[in-house]
Amino acid sequence: MPAEIRVLHYINQFFAGIGGEDANDLPIEIREGPIGPGRLLDQKLGDRGTVIATVFSGDNYFVEEEDVSVGKVRDALERFKPDLVVAGPAFDAGRYGLACTLVCQAASELGIPAVTGMVEDNAGVLANGKDIYTVPTGENPADMASIIDRMIALGLKLASKEAIGPAVVDDYIPHGIRREVIREKAGAERAVDMALALALGKPFISDIKIRQYDVVTAPPPIQNMAETTVALLTTAGIVPRGNPDGQRDGAGARKWVSYDIEGVNALTLGEWESVHSGFKGYIYNSVNPNYALPLPALRGLEALGVIKKVHNEFFSIVGGGCPVTEAQQMGRGVAERLVRDGVQAVILEST
DSSP states (O other), X not given: OOSSEEEEEEEETTTTTSOSXXXXXXXXXXXXXXXXXXXXXXXXXXXXXXXXXEEEEOHXXXXXXXXXXXHHHHHHHHHHOOSEEEEEEEETOHHHHHHHHHHHXXXXXXXXXXXXXXXXXXXXXXXXXXXXXXXXXXXOGGGHXXXXXXXXXXXXXXXXXXXXXXXXXXXXXXXXXXXXXXXXXXXXXXXXXXXHHHHHTOOOOOSSOOOOOOOOOOOOOOSOGGGOEEXXXXXXXXXXXXXXXXXXXXXXXXXXXXXXXXXXXXXXXXXXXXXXXXHHHHHHHHTOGGGXXXXXXXXXXXXXXXXXXXXXXXXXXXXXXXXXXXXXXXXXXXXXXXXXXXXXXXXXXXX
16 A cells, blocks of 8 residues: 555535535536545545545436446546545435445446445445445434544555455445354354353354344234224335326435325226336236225225224335335324324335
């Protein structure tokens, strides 16, 4: 590794100081030297390296014009010939995260080491996580300084062509690759050591990383379904034909939408469609959209008096590859609406 490495930095329009959602369609721009958090990156590199250029763009532009964006990134890489590319960190921003991973992929294809940073369920990790080195982060940009320190540590090791160790050692999101190694202790001994540490409240590192999910307390059971209003929520991205609200599958900002079904007994093929990708989306769009939203069955229960009524709106989300943080945000929004509307129960249909 040279005494001082040349670093190219990628950031989005927000961190470049251009704007927020209003600047989402900003085309790729390239400026020499550091911008925004790149100044902190440059400062922390010290005599180990310099941020020679910054590439930035709007989040929407990059993912919607992927071929053009990646092409311009390659042009910048060939022009500046950096020793290392640093992208982000993107935290939990899905479009930004996807752009960061695409920038890192473009660098890797040209033989340039690259590192980024984001939460583990960011859309970028879900799409391209096995191909790049990503430092795991939280959701709070206030942690920028410590995350940049960690990205620098991994980036310098990549730039020096040192052997990269396991994810837990070199601080990156695992690639899902397991390699045989010789440990000092046999598995049974390690298991006993970990069990003792767990019992004594001492720290230990598991051989297999297990993600910890939130524990959600179940609500009390419904006592009288005949007095209960039931709403329908689908993750299949069911929308009116033509997708008037611009729902999207894959990369991009997620949102929940609702549609009026008062007096509607079933969804009609041709009037409704699914914007969810995959084989099931094909079934919903060509066979029967009610597979994704069991409205006829609920209307039957309503007619029999088993339930009081079906809520006059259903709620739709595109669930494919949805990061947990965005799912939680949408869930809170839907829940607030349901409480406001006096709904007591929800049937969540998943693809």
